[in-house]
Amino acid sequence: MAIGAGNKVEGGCLCGAIRYTVTGPEMFTSQCCCKDCQKATGTGHTTIIGLRREQLDLRGDPKTYTNGGDTGGKVTRHFCGECGGRLYTTGDLPGDEVLILQAGSLDDPNVVSPESVIYVKDAPSWDFFDPDLPKFEAMQPRER
Secondary structure, eight states: OOOOTTOEEEEEOSSSSSEEEEESOOSEEEEEOOHHHHHHHTSSOEEEEEEEGGGEEEESOOEEEEEEOTTSSEEEEEEOTTTOOEEEEEETTTOTTEEEEEGGGBSOGGGOOOOEEEOGGGOOTTOOOOTTSOBOSSSOOOOO
16 A cells, blocks of 8 residues: 555644644655664664655644764654654655655554565564565665
8 A cells, every 4th residue: 555646644643732744655665673763663663654855744843853873864853742752754864855754653554555674684583574575684775
């Protein structure tokens, strides 16, 4: 499944203080196993959706936390200051024009399906992935 061209989906944080609308289609949907995602979510991986910044219509003012990523660039996580619900990530890579949305923040996360697993080098041995998905040791190569 995919968001699809012209389709709109809704989402937001746990308490509802921040809401958003996404206008499709997404660039990619992956399961990310990097150490940062593990620490930020408290689990083995998170499902992420790559979007162009203009596809996100955000209502509310998220708080941010910035740290250094695996590639050496800055990574900024955007979350609700009230409930702590993670919303999206921005960073030096892939750049200002792209953001990475947390699929779990969608009202209906079933509108997307992962197409790959990234950072499997960091995946815990107990985490499970669809055996049919392509797996990448680090970031999946992207065509520009």
